[in-house]
Amino acid sequence: MVINLSEQHxxxxxxxxxxxxxxxxxxxxxxxxxxERIAEVAAYEISQQLEWxxxxxxTPLGIANCKTLKxxxxxxxxxxxxxxxxxxxxxxxxxxxxxxxSAYRKHHRDGSFEISLEYMSCPSLEGKVVxxxxxxxATGSSLVKTIQYMKAxxxxxxMHIVVAIACxxxxxxxxxxxxxxxxxxxxxxDELTAKGYIVPGLGDAGDLAFGTKMQM
Numbered sequence: 001m002v003i004n005l006s007e008q009h010x011x012x013x014x015x016x017x018x019x020x021x022x023x024x025x026x027x028x029x030x031x032x033x034x035x036e037r038i039a040e041v042a043a044y045e046i047s048q049q050l051e052w053x054x055x056x057x058x059t060p061l062g063i064a065n066c067k068t069l070k071x072x073x074x075x076x077x078x079x080x081x082x083x084x085x086x087x088x089x090x091x092x093x094x095x096x097x098x099x100x101x102s103a104y105r106k107h108h109r110d111g112s113f114e115i116s117l118e119y120m121s122c123p124s125l126e127g128k129v130v131x132x133x134x135x136x137x138a139t140g141s142s143l144v145k146t147i148q149y150m151k152a153x154x155x156x157x158x159m160h161i162v163v164a165i166a167c168x169x170x171x172x173x174x175x176x177x178x179x180x181x182x183x184x185x186x187x188x189x190d191e192l193t194a195k196g197y198i199v200p201g202l203g204d205a206g207d208l209a210f211g212t213k214m215q216m
Contacts, residue, residue, distance in 0.1 A: 002171055005041060006187045012041055016187045019164060020202045032084040032209050035164055038186045039088025039133055042162040045184065046073075047092065050129060072096045073129040076122070076150070078103050078142060081206035085133035085162060097123040099130075099150075103142040117145055125154040135205035137163040137183070139196045140170035144177045158182070164205070165189060167198045 005012045015034040018024045025031050051070040056063050076099035077086035090096065102119035130150065137143060143161060150156070161174065164186040171183060191199040207213065 035084035036088035039085035042184045043092035076132045082134045131160045133162045135164045137166035137170040140173035
């Protein structure tokens with residue numbers, strides 16, 4: 001299932017527009033905050049689909065019956081670009097366990113690339129709801145490899161992917177390889193270049209959030 005948070009106009013549409021703007025995205029703090037805010041909206045929407053239980057809470061004047069999450073999700077992100085969205089998730093799921101994955105495109109001289117996954121710090125995912133945040137879903141290769149790695153030793157209960165911008169090609173690939181995941185998008189673009197970049201997209205989210213990096 002795919003949910004486009006900009007299908008009906010809301011503040012998410014405004015934030016996506018600012019993320020895309022070559023003029024506004026020069027403000028790194030604003031760029032990071034817009035990613036964070038999109039993740040916060042997605043966190044709220046996802047929370048409505050999780051299991052809740054009713055408990056009694058003692059107030060100064062009596063007992064209140066309140067609803068609370070049965071279990072906390074595990075929040076995962078792909079370093080480094082995913083950190084602002086991860087922070088947005090943590091603003092809402094503030095008691096959640098966390099997982100961090102180092103997955104990146106390793107480019108070759110002929111222009112091709114492969115996904116290199118070199119590091120993962122992760123709690124047990126057995127029977128857990130897992131929410132993976134990453135600004136861009138382009139080819140979908142890094143997300144599929146990450147999910148495969150996470151499922152190798154455990155069976156999560158549910159898996160959600162939260163992205164600011166997704167490409168239809170990447171969405172189709174992820175759902176073909178991992179049909180049980182749910183994808184939440186700030187916006188969806190249709191074009192992907194031969195080098196795997198989304199058009200119109202927004203550029204390199206990691207560089208825009210944290211500065212340019214050396215190409216390895």
